[in-house]
Amino acid sequence: MAKDVLPSAATQQAEPEKAKGRRAFWSNLAGIFLRRREASIIVVAIVLVIYFQASNQNFLTQANIRTISQFIAATAIISAGEVMLLICGEIDLSAGMVFAFAPFIMFFTYQAGLPIWVGIIFGLLASAVVGLFNGLVTVLLKVPSFITTLGTLFLLNGLTLTLSQGFPVLTPVVGAFNQVFGNSPYSEIAWAVAIAIVMQIVLSYTRWGLHTVATGGNLLGAKESGVNVNRIKIGNFMLTSLLAGFAGILEGFRITSIDPGAGGTNIMFAAVAGAVIGGTSLMGGLGTIVGAFLGVLVLSILQDGFTLLGVSAFTFDIILGAAILIAMILNVRLQLLREAGRQ
Amino acid sequence: MIESQEAPDVIGAEHIVKSFGAVKALRDINMHLMKGEVLGLVGDNGAGKSTLIKILTGFIQPDDGMIFINGEEVKLRSVSHARSLGIETVYQDLALVNELSVYHNMFIKRELLRKPLPLLNNRKMREQARQHLEKMRINIPSVDTEVAKLSGGQRQAIAIARAVYSEANILLLDEPLAAMGAKEGTRILDLIRNLKASGEVSMIMIAHNYAQVLEICDRVNLLQHGTITLDKRVADTSLEELNELVMREYRVGAVRPEQPQPRHTP
Numbered sequence: 090m091a092k093d094v095l096p097s098a099a100t101q102q103a104e105p106e107k108a109k110g111r112r113a114f115w116s117n118l119a120g121i122f123l124r125r126r127e128a129s130i131i132v133v134a135i136v137l138v139i140y141f142q143a144s145n146q147n148f149l150t151q152a153n154i155r156t157i158s159q160f161i162a163a164t165a166i167i168s169a170g171e172v173m174l175l176i177c178g179e180i181d182l183s184a185g186m187v188f189a190f191a192p193f194i195m196f197f198t199y200q201a202g203l204p205i206w207v208g209i210i211f212g213l214l215a216s217a218v219v220g221l222f223n224g225l226v227t228v229l230l231k232v233p234s235f236i237t238t239l240g241t242l243f244l245l246n247g248l249t250l251t252l253s254q255g256f257p258v259l260t261p262v263v264g265a266f267n268q269v270f271g272n273s274p275y276s277e278i279a280w281a282v283a284i285a286i287v288m289q290i291v292l293s294y295t296r297w298g299l300h301t302v303a304t305g306g307n308l309l310g311a312k313e314s315g316v317n318v319n320r321i322k323i324g325n326f327m328l329t330s331l332l333a334g335f336a337g338i339l340e341g342f343r344i345t346s347i348d349p350g351a352g353g354t355n356i357m358f359a360a361v362a363g364a365v366i367g368g369t370s371l372m373g374g375l376g377t378i379v380g381a382f383l384g385v386l387v388l389s390i391l392q393d394g395f396t397l398l399g400v401s402a403f404t405f406d407i408i409l410g411a412a413i414l415i416a417m418i419l420n421v422r423l424q425l426l427r428e429a430g431r432q
Numbered sequence: 433m434i435e436s437q438e439a440p441d442v443i444g445a446e447h448i449v450k451s452f453g454a455v456k457a458l459r460d461i462n463m464h465l466m467k468g469e470v471l472g473l474v475g476d477n478g479a480g481k482s483t484l485i486k487i488l489t490g491f492i493q494p495d496d497g498m499i500f501i502n503g504e505e506v507k508l509r510s511v512s513h514a515r516s517l518g519i520e521t522v523y524q525d526l527a528l529v530n531e532l533s534v535y536h537n538m539f540i541k542r543e544l545l546r547k548p549l550p551l552l553n554n555r556k557m558r559e560q561a562r563q564h565l566e567k568m569r570i571n572i573p574s575v576d577t578e579v580a581k582l583s584g585g586q587r588q589a590i591a592i593a594r595a596v597y598s599e600a601n602i603l604l605l606d607e608p609l610a611a612m613g614a615k616e617g618t619r620i621l622d623l624i625r626n627l628k629a630s631g632e633v634s635m636i637m638i639a640h641n642y643a644q645v646l647e648i649c650d651r652v653n654l655l656q657h658g659t660i661t662l663d664k665r666v667a668d669t670s671l672e673e674l675n676e677l678v679m680r681e682y683r684v685g686a687v688r689p690e691q692p693q694p695r696h697t698p
Contacts, residue, residue, distance in 0.1 A: 310527035315511040374531040
């Protein structure tokens with residue numbers, strides 16, 4: 090595909106204007122699909138929507154779109170953080186446990202007699218502290234983040250189960266607050282979209298984003314250029330935990346109960362899978378928040394569509410696993426094509 | 433220093449010592465760099481050249497010794513600190529990020545922002561990078577190109593251009609000619625020559641090719657086993673002398689730094 094682009098440019102002169110324009114359009118389009126992974130995921134998402142709608146008329150009903158939006162929201166928020174971490178060359182396996190942990194901190198703060206907004210702040214602070222811990226252990230003690238966060242995954246899960254004694258609690262009801270923070274039909278997805286937009290701006294248009302890419306793209310080089318790579322990494326660990334905690338709080342308000350078993354490794358792996366399907370490299374240096382959002386969207390459409398079709402959960406996992414593998418194989422092949430196009 | 437002082441020193445280093453665990457990388461370094469001069473730093477692999485450069489650029493801190501920048505003693509705390517004093521380094525690995533565009537690489541850690549917003553001013557950075565590269569007569573397809581797509585010589589040129597951009601007046605070059613074809617190497621030498629002609633930049637250049645050092649530098653320091661064993665103007669030394677000193681190192685096994693080095697007449 091990449092090779093097509095060059096010869097067509099060379100033969101353009103002899104062609105009439107119209108054909109030239111059309112050809113340039115198609116080669117540009119091919120170029121966009123090669124360069125911008127987001128474009129190919131949108132196509133996959135559209136194809137899936139058409140397929141599921143054709144198989145089941147209920148797919149594009151308002152109720153089902155709302156269900157899909159609920160599938161997407163919390164995972165997409167977590168994946169926004171994971172993308173930042175993956176780009177700077179790290180990963181957070183504990184995010185799903187922070188997701189379960191933060192709303193309990195909020196609940197206990199509220200139960201102690203403090204207003205709910207103080208509870209939310211405490212929940213977010215506790216999440217950030219977990220991220221700080223992950224970051225410090227990874228950066229200062231030089232434990233690979235895969236191991237550090239595997240440790241905090243179990244540690245936090247145990248802590249949440251101990252605090253809650255294993256039982257879910259009811260989310261405090263304080264009126265309008267609940268509506269804004271996840272309880273009204275589209276508030277959670279609105280938060281997810283807003284967070285994705287803000288995080289994409291942070292990644293593409295701020296120093297922090299640029300330094301995050303530099304840290305993951307060339308760690309030594311970034312250090313030599315004066316980038317404080319430790320600060321970048323710790324900051325992104327804190328950001329990921331904070332977002333995971335916030336997603337957990339939103340989810341608590343949405344489903345009106347707080348479950349110690351919520352989230353966990355499932356939501357974390359879904360977030361990482363979404364990021365990776367969306368073009369984020371596990372090797373660092375590459376990735377976009379928008380891509381991850383679309384990756385999560387595709388996963389959610391798949392999950393919801395298969396449920397509507399009555400495909401069993403067992404089959405669903407088989408298909409999901411295959412989808413991730415195919416996406417990754419394509420990703421690697423496209424990367425090779427792109428590199429071939431450079432020469 | 434026996435030499436007559438023609439110009440004031442921009443860098444002075446006295447009794448610099450640095451060990452990594454049991455390895456003494458630098459034993460007792462005394463060196464200086466005069467304003468507008470190009471100093472060639474030569475020596476075998478593992479002699480301590482890169483360690484010395486990293487100390488002068490604030491990337492690592494010496495165990496002992498004093499550093500003077502423009503006559504004032506300073507403790508270089510970090511790369512940013514050294515940079516604020518006008519010291520820029522082009523590392524052997526170039527410190528470029530493949531995934532980023534040329535202009536983002538040129539502005540890393542000194543990004544231009546759309547004040548009062550904390551957002552990058554990409555348009556301005558792109559424009560300034562383009563003008564700067566044009567002024568230095570560096571040819572690349574576009575400043576939007578990802579660095580990964582550039583050749584070795586282009587990457588080296590970008591790294592040097594980045595270093596001299598802004599107010600850098602001391603440039604440390606760690607093997608700028610390594611891993612480069614003859615044609616590209618000539619271009620980089622021209623680039624260094626142009627910088628020297630401008631008279632505003634003083635340079636320390638690590639190199640392996642003695643002929644190139646003698647061609648482009650004003651003075652040469654030979655580093656052997658963590659000390660400087662020769663400090664001469666290029667006019668007063670020769671390829672033969674440099675080769676002889678390095679070869680003797682192999683014959684004797686190790687030089688004894690505390691002994692004065694005999695001077696040879698070519």
